Amino acid sequence: MTAEGLGGEARVLVTGGSGFIGTNLVESQLRVGRPVLNVDRSPPRNGAHEPHWRRMDMLDRNGLARLVSEFGPTHVLHMAARTDLDSDEVSSYASNLAGVENLIAGLSEVRSLERVVFASSRLVCKIGYVPRSETDYCPSTAYGASKVEGERIVRAAGDLRVPWTIVRPTSVWGPWFDVPYRAFFTAVARGRYVHPRGARVRKSFGFVGNTVHQLERLLEAPAETVDHRTLYLGDDPPLLLHDWVERIRRALDAPSVHSVPVPLLRVAATAGTWMQRLGWDEAPLTRFRLDNLLTEMVYDLAPLHEIVGPPPFALDEGIRETAAWLRSEGHAA
Secondary structure (H helix, E strand, O other): OOHHHHOOOOOEEEEOOOOHHHHHHHHHHHHOOOOEEEEEOOOOOOHHHHHHEEEOOOOOHHHHHHHHHHHOOOEEEEOOOOOOOOOOOHHHHHHHOHHHHHHHHHHOOOOOOOEEEEEOOHHHEOOOOOOOOOOOOEOOOHHHHHHHHHHHHHHHOOOOOOOEEEEEEOEEEOOOOOOOHHHHHHHHHOOOOEEEOOOOOEEOEEEHHHHHHHHHHHHHOOHHHHOOEEEEEOOOOOEEHHHHHHHHHHHOOOOOOEEEOHHHHHHHHHHHHHHHHOOOOOOOOOHHHHHHHHOOEOOOOHHHHHHHOOOOOOHHHHHHHHHHHHHHOOOOO
């Protein structure tokens, strides 16, 4: 089922609708002719979405409340966040904390509201850590810690009297993406990606078309199946990293992928980490990225798929759509 299942009277508010997943959500709503409002401090990535965008900082409590009240949403997808890993201070990620509080305060006055989905992050736990419960946290970054606090704010909110769900997207890729996976695809396209020799790592990743489908299904699912729940978003089965890279390479008609011994990659990653600390944002490889690459990352997605059903896009279909978008945007030949 697509966005059509929400019903003809739905009005969807997407915070952070100028971001990667948000852009795809806005497009899906517009495709079925539904009223949708993108609240974001940045202009839309897709220029066609500009009439449906209102500039707003999530830290502007009064302005946000006024805008939400004027639009009168029935359904809300809260995607707005600071998502980089550039700071070691949780306080630097105020939009992930006060921004959540401000949105909840604004929504508490909206009588038309029926459902809210709050986007958190898989990085509430470090890569490779398997949480024992929804509130078992183990962040390794300030960004992850800020998302932990965002989840706690949602769970403690007494003013939110409609069904709500917290989602933790895994690594999502597809059209309109940016750092880091657009760089990953373009590295494959230009023959610059090297695979850790001998690594057979499984990853719970998600094509953005499937992620949008999952989010929209959560908005329309029976309340008792989603209310006060925390769910990971992603595709099943997990990807085998080398197989995924090879499929991308074929779709982009790219050069063969070379493999490099892991010890050599660790040397390059250390150098890249120092370059990043010195201010080079485009370091090709860092220790964090290499650890991410080498660590198996598999999440239990069965609870999600019991609610939303099978994903509409097969892996190769998602790769073809992404390759076509990369070419149309000039990121691949």
